[in-house]
Amino acid sequence: MTKRIMTVDDSVSVRQMVSFTLKNAGYETVEACDGSDALTKLNGSGVQMIVTDLNMPNLDGIGLIREVRTKPEYKFIPIIMLTTESQENKKQEGKSAGATGWIVKPFKPEQLLAVIKKVLG
């Protein structure tokens, strides 16, 4: 069964590239433009993994992780931060909120796919 991954980013071009990479590797994708949009689209979506940006309007990546972790059905869903932010304190903040991993932009398609394979199996 095809695995479904949600990509959350306020940049349309980044969402386009993440979806391009994932679809060509055989994954289904769901796109959200910020944390708030992601939470709306998450329910009943069958999403098995989230790849999210950090800095976004309405609800940022850390806020999204915290919200998602409160939902019993998504308590253990893998969440990867995909952001330009590389500071250690931010990473620690993400880790504390429940992020599974951290990728600093720009990513190479094979890196993203390797992370997904490692996390999703």
Added chain:
Amino acid sequence: MMIDDIKNGIARLTGIVGGLIGGTEDQFLYIGSRLNEVYNEVESISRQASSLVGILESSAMKKTIGQFYEVLDRMDRHIRSSDTKFNNGMDALKEVRDVVSHVGNPLANFRKIVKKLKILSISTKIESAQLKHMEIDFVNLAGDVEQLSALIHEKSTSIDNHRRSLVSLVQQTLAKVIGINEKSKWYVNEVLGNIKSSINLLENKQELSFNVADSMLARFNATSKRVGEVVMEMQFHDITRQQVEHIRDVMDTMEKKLDPMATGPDGADIGEEKTSLMAEAAIACELQKAQLVDARDKFVRAIIAIMDNLKGVVINVFKIIDDVQKITGTTDIISANFFSNIESETASVIEKLEEGTLASRELSEAMGGLSTSVSTISGLVDDIEEIGEEIELIAVNARVKAAHTGSEGAPLGVIAEAIQHLSIDATSQKTTISELLRRVIAATEDLHMVMAENISGGVSDTGNIIEELAILLTELKAMNDEVITLVSEIETKSRGLSDVIENTILDITVHNDFACDVDAASVYFDDVISKIKEMVSEDDLKKARGLSLKYIEKNYTMQRERIVHQSIAAPNVIPFDSHGRGKAASAISEDAIESDELGDNVELF
């Protein structure tokens, strides 16, 4: 110079910077959608190229080659068998020729018998003239002998004529057999040559396809890598956008800081607080200009890299076409000549094999004529046998008449004895001829049988070979049609893909537009900075550098921004590599990213 002017200048800069990136994403989305098309098309071409290699490497192709070898073996057997049969035929024909030639000797003896009979007839007439009584009986005897000699002459001449015509027929048949044998060998050699060259071509292509398949795989991998590079460079829109937004935010903060100060005229002495703020504004502008120039360089570099990689995809696609053509030969050979040559050559070979069969039939008919001639000669030999019996009777009659004549008929007794000897001689010659003709009949029958077998076997072999060649040809044509379709589709798609990429590249202007806008903004930055510097001293600027840097630094999210910042704050440190994208200097120790097999920018918790 008014602080208001500076504040307004910074406000204007805030507006200019804020508007820099807004309209650029559409082109990135356009490139992204084209990239998707390109990738799908490359995938499709990749699948078709793999199918092409698959056909050339397929078991069907191997089977066809194997069948070609089988035909080759059968042709070899056909040659050997034909050679043996033709040699047998040749031997039989030569025997017929030799035996028929030998028939000439006993026939020459018949001529001697005829001569002697004529002399005996005359002698009988002379002797009978000396005997007054019984003259009539001897005259009759002489007449019988004369008639007999004429009959023998007639029959032996007829036999000789038939013999000569038989020898001539055998010579012609022999020449024909030799011709057919040589022709047959030539046909078969041509068949073998054509099949061998076809097999070699197929085998070469098959071998080549193995090598080219690896090369094609490498090209597809290279293309995928190019596409991956484009995906990475495409993210620089977002990175640049964030960097530009941070610049705008700093300028906005600066504008707000200046706002309460922007009242009243500024003279030579604008007050310590205002001086400090103005110096801070100058440093902030310098820093943000540097950030903006860095953002421009990154952005332009990313777009150029995108274009280069897209061009690289086109180059790879054309290399794939080259690979395809290496396997199939040039496009012209595939479509016009390669398989159609095999088809026409095979058709010509089939035609020649059929001609050979027809010639063999003609030979068989000629063999029928040979048999008829031999039968006619046999009939004539039977006639001679009857003549021999008649000589015997005449000889007995002559002896009886000589005995009746008494001592006067003694000479006639000698004649009668001579006739008796001629009878024995004629019988002996007849036996010799009969034996020789029996050998001719036997040899002719053998030859006829050999030829019949040869034709029937030849027709059967030729028919099977023709059938098999036709099947192989049909299979080859089917494979060829598939190859032609695939090659044509790959070429069409590749050229279409090339057009899409080239048009996409032509449509990309965003980097030039952005660079122009940034250059214009830089001029404005310089203008504002120089105006401020007219109002503050170097000492003021030094103090401001220390004050303003920290709050600006907090605004950054990207390591690259910090690197640029430090290059202004601590210009003696070279914090990044020549490409401007490398890891920061060791000064930025807190940003050290855990490195593992996933890459320096990836960390799993």
